[in-house]
Amino acid sequence: MxxxxxxxxxxxxxxxxxxxxxxxxxxxxxxxxxxxxxxxxxxxxxxxxxxxxxxxxxxxxxxxxxxxxxxxxxxxxxxxxxxxxxxxxxxITLDTQVNTLIAEQTTVQLPDHSTVDLNSNSTLTFNKNNWDDSRELKLHGEAFFKVAKGKKFDVITTDGIVSVLGTQFNIKQREAYFEVTCYEGLVAVTHNHNTTTLKHGDTFKIIDGKLLANEKENAMQPHWLRGESSFKSVPLKYVIAEFENHYKQNIITENIDLSRLFTGSFTHNNLDLALKSVTIPLNLSYSQSRESILLKRE
Known part of the structure; x- marks a missing residue:
């Protein structure tokens, strides 16, 4: 009406x-x-x-x-x-998010001219418009940080916070796997309210909730930047998970102890060679189909 x-x-x-x-x-x-x-x-x-x-x-x-x-x-x-x-x-509240797919890597430049090399199957999130007020990044996956001299920021992961003090370092945060390696300068790693300072060559590693002792890292940068994944006494299940991040193949295992430790490396650009690099030292065999790979004991 x-x-x-x-x-x-x-x-x-x-x-x-x-x-x-x-x-x-x-x-x-x-x-x-x-x-x-x-x-x-x-x-x-x-x-x-x-x-x-x-x-x-x-x-x-x-x-x-x-x-x-x-x-x-x-x-x-x-x-x-x-x-x-x-x-x-x-x-000012809009975040920049960079994602990489399986077998993909990219480089990101931060507002302070620091650079981040993002490994495959990883996500980096930060706010470039509000960088001066909130110098934080969120990482899920793996990344190598080359920090501009005198710059500081925090890298937040689900397993801990890495505080930058002007340095070069690598963070790997996958499921139940958290590793930080300092290649230059100093970094502070906060995990469960405890803070550890890493110097050149030091590594902080937690696998399955356990803090592990590590040997000194002598390389100048992580191996994945050179096209290969490297491991020191890492359970096989995490080696397989990393393998799947670099090759578009599903790995199936049969009667294999996945907690068995592996030391070695595999390339990112040759599937057969990569499989042999993992299976031969562990006395395993493999067979391939179109979309999957079967690993089993010989």
Whole structure:
């Protein structure tokens, strides 16, 4: 029902329940009630509903015109400010996320000119627009960081936080596997509220919840940057998981002890050679199908 009809029926005290609810939803409902109360103090010999409505409508239109005279410009300014604030807030809170697929690697430059080499099947997230206020990155997977001199930031993983003190280091965070290796300078690793400082060649490694002792790392950078994955006394199940990150093949095992430790490496660009590098030292055999590889004992 139109607004004018609702008001007429209200003045005539002839609204049903549904119409009364609609009448109460009118934007000038309170004004109408106040005017009606004021009119009740006056008596006229000949009361006309139509005439009262016309008078009321005229008063309301005048009020509405005066209101719009200052309200419309105000609302326009408020809308512009709201849109501007929304765009600003969206911009500063928008994260940059870099993902790599299986057998894919990429290099990311941070706002402070530090660089990150992201290994396969990994995700790096940071906010470049708000970098000066929030110098944090989130990593899932593996990455090598080459930090610009004098720059500091934190790398957050599900297993711990690595605080940068101007250095080169590698972080590997896969399921139940967390490893940080310092190649230059210093890094601080915080795990379960305990902080460990790593110097050049030091490694912090936790596998299956256990902190492991490691030999000194003599290489200048991680082996995966040269196209191969290297392991020192790592359970076979993690070697297989890393294998699947670099080759689009599903590895199936049969009667194999996956907790058996493996020391060695495999290349990322030759599937047969990579399989032999893993299976021969462990006296395993393998067979290939189109989409999967079966490993078993010889």
């Amino acid at each position: 139109k607004r004018e009809e609702l008001i007429k029926k209200w003045l005539d005290n002839n609204l049903n329940t549904e119409e009364l609810n609609s009448f109460k939803q009118l934007e000038d409902y309170n004004e109408l009630i106040k005017m009606n109360k004021a009119l009740k103090h006056f008596k006229a010999p000949d009361f006309s509903i139509d005439q009262t409505y016309k008078t009321l409508k005229t008063n309301l239109e005048v009020k509405k015109t005066n209101l719009n005279h200052w309200l419309k410009p105000f609302l326009k300014i408020a809308a512009v400010l709201a849109i501007g604030f929304s765009i600003y807030y969206y911009t």
